[in-house]
Amino acid sequence: MSENPTTHTPIAVGDGAAIPHKSDAGLFTAWRIAFFGSILLCLFLAFGRPDQYLAIFKFIPDGILVTFKVTVGGILLAIVFGLIAGLGRISSNRLINGAASLYVEIIRGVPLLVQLFYIYYALGRFVKIPDIVSAIIAMAFCYGAYMAEIFRAGIQSIPKGQMEAALSLGMSRRQAMRQVILPQAFKVVLPPIGNEFIALLKDSSLVSILAVADLLRRGREYASESFNYFETYTVIALVYLIMTLFFSKLISMMEERLNEGR
Amino acid sequence: MKAASRPMIEVSGVSKFFGSFQALSDVSFSVQDGEKVVIIGPSGSGKSTILRSINRLETIDRGRIVVNGMDVSDPKTDISKVREEIGMVFQSFNLFPHKTVLENLTLAQTVVRKRSKKDAEEIAMELLRKVNIAEKAAAYPAKLSGGQQQRVAIARSLAMNPKAILFDEPTSALDPEMIGEVLDVMKNLAREGMTMVVVTHEMGFAREVADRVIFMDHGRIVEEGTPEHFFTSATHERARLFLSQIL
Ligand SMILES: Nc1ncnc2c1ncn2[C@@H]1O[C@H](COP(=O)(O)OP(=O)(O)O)[C@@H](O)[C@H]1O
Ligand SMILES: [Mg+2]
Numbered sequence: 001m002s003e004n005p006t007t008h009t010p011i012a013v014g015d016g017a018a019i020p021h022k023s024d025a026g027l028f029t030a031w032r033i034a035f036f037g038s039i040l041l042c043l044f045l046a047f048g049r050p051d052q053y054l055a056i057f058k059f060i061p062d063g064i065l066v067t068f069k070v071t072v073g074g075i076l077l078a079i080v081f082g083l084i085a086g087l088g089r090i091s092s093n094r095l096i097n098g099a100a101s102l103y104v105e106i107i108r109g110v111p112l113l114v115q116l117f118y119i120y121y122a123l124g125r126f127v128k129i130p131d132i133v134s135a136i137i138a139m140a141f142c143y144g145a146y147m148a149e150i151f152r153a154g155i156q157s158i159p160k161g162q163m164e165a166a167l168s169l170g171m172s173r174r175q176a177m178r179q180v181i182l183p184q185a186f187k188v189v190l191p192p193i194g195n196e197f198i199a200l201l202k203d204s205s206l207v208s209i210l211a212v213a214d215l216l217r218r219g220r221e222y223a224s225e226s227f228n229y230f231e232t233y234t235v236i237a238l239v240y241l242i243m244t245l246f247f248s249k250l251i252s253m254m255e256e257r258l259n260e261g262r
Numbered sequence: 263m264k265a266a267s268r269p270m271i272e273v274s275g276v277s278k279f280f281g282s283f284q285a286l287s288d289v290s291f292s293v294q295d296g297e298k299v300v301i302i303g304p305s306g307s308g309k310s311t312i313l314r315s316i317n318r319l320e321t322i323d324r325g326r327i328v329v330n331g332m333d334v335s336d337p338k339t340d341i342s343k344v345r346e347e348i349g350m351v352f353q354s355f356n357l358f359p360h361k362t363v364l365e366n367l368t369l370a371q372t373v374v375r376k377r378s379k380k381d382a383e384e385i386a387m388e389l390l391r392k393v394n395i396a397e398k399a400a401a402y403p404a405k406l407s408g409g410q411q412q413r414v415a416i417a418r419s420l421a422m423n424p425k426a427i428l429f430d431e432p433t434s435a436l437d438p439e440m441i442g443e444v445l446d447v448m449k450n451l452a453r454e455g456m457t458m459v460v461v462t463h464e465m466g467f468a469r470e471v472a473d474r475v476i477f478m479d480h481g482r483i484v485e486e487g488t489p490e491h492f493f494t495s496a497t498h499e500r501a502r503l504f505l506s507q508i509l
Binding site for chain 2: 159161162164165166167168169170171172175179180183184187
């Protein structure tokens with residue numbers, strides 16, 4: 001078989017190996033130790049020290065659900081924002097390009113926590129929506145800017161000849177983007193989006209300062225009533241760890257399957 | 263409707279700059295319906311640029327290009343309409359890697375020509391048989407050899423029923439043993455009367471198929487004539503030198 005000029009190299013976007021690969025034996029073993037270790041530790045605390053810990057475990061599941069909702073809602077909406085802004089960043093229309101670039105620059109220049117406060121209270125001023133929805137929108141708006149860069153890089157990683165071939169067949173730019181470029185770009189951006197998902201899962205703990213009862217917020221509530229600060233935050237940290245490790249694994253398995261399917 | 267005498271492709275006085283670099287200088291030629299024109303010339307002489315200007319993958323700075331009665335150089339012209347009628351085959355094949363061979367052929371038929379899936383697939387299979395690769399219809403391009411990919415690319419272009427096809431060094435990326443199979447497909451097309459503009463270094467092909475050979479150098483056409491004229495009595499110094507190197 002001769003060289004295939006249409007294969008593209010994966011893009012390097014994101015902040016490192018949040019997601020372990022089988023090939024990385026050291027990380028892979030560490031994943032196992034951390035994941036199963038945390039679960040065992042949780043079981044031990046819940047059933048071996050029930051008087052201090054069982055109540056905590058009973059108090060936080062609501063929070064886990066909220067954290068999960070914020071994360072999944074946030075990432076899905078961030079993908080929408082990111083795709084729109086990413087397409088804007090490569091648009092030849094000056095106005096659209098300028099607006100998208102401004103969005104990315106501003107968001108990347110302001111701390112996430114400050115943005116969360118700002119967007120949350122700005123939204124609260126103009127519309128009456130549930131706190132969790134505001135939090136999801138705020139989170140997604142911030143992550144959308146990073147996602148935009150991922151989409152831009154992903155789209156630009158597709159060889160120019162693909163767009164040209166599609167145009168030469170009489171397709172419009174829009175048709176070519178939808179039918180030819182984006183399907184290929186999605187495969188390229190999936191790993192960095194997986195990394196963003198994990199990062200967002202962790203950053204979602206920031207919404208606890210807004211009036212959203214996520215995992216961390218539930219922990220704070222419990223701790224301030226019971227004064228068991230150390231025990232509570234031990235559990236909170238373990239649960240976050242189990243969640244991130246679980247999703248990291250899930251995502252890396254999805255990626256492997258994607259790479260196997262041709 | 264085009265007048266009977268009007269050429270399929272008419273390039274007149276075309277100049278093109280990349281920044282301050284002039285890639286094309288006052289290029290003029292025309293291609294009649296059914297004619298086969300081969301463009302040769304050293305690397306960097308503007309062959310790809312002129313070919314890509316014909317379906318506006320490059321925009322020109324001066325001059326006029328009219329294809330099948332449509333003015334490509336007029337920004338108001340709906341370029342998709344021109345591209346529907348003019349196929350293009352690239353050096354690097356540019357098959358869609360996320361689609362099967364069959365889907366590569368049906369995509370534009372359904373999206374652009376609005377054919378039903380069934381009709382498009384029938385047409386696609388017929389063309390795949392024509393280029394001798396029907397057995398790979400369900401395969402993905404990455405599983406094909408370069409020669410096979412290029413034959414699929416030609417079939418993909420044919421699926422739009424083009425009035426002419428532009429070939430930009432279609433065999434230059436191929437291992438030598440695969441060049442023949444692609445040239446055979448092109449020769450068949452030529453025999454069937456397809457209008458073709460072919461940039462190539464395959465002089466055997468030029469000699470056998472071309473009605474006219476155009477030699478380019480430094481963004482200009484420096485010699486134009488029949489293959490016989492070209493290979494026996496090229497007048498221009500650069501053309502003679504080029505031919506002596508390549509033959
Ligand atoms: N997109 C571009 N930007 C700048 N220079 C270009 C571009 N495309 C082609 N050129 C230049 O224009 C000249 C002609 O290129 P090309 O038409 O590709 O030559 P050929 O196909 O005959 O080898 C070359 O010098 C090339 O470097
Ligand atoms: Mg070229």
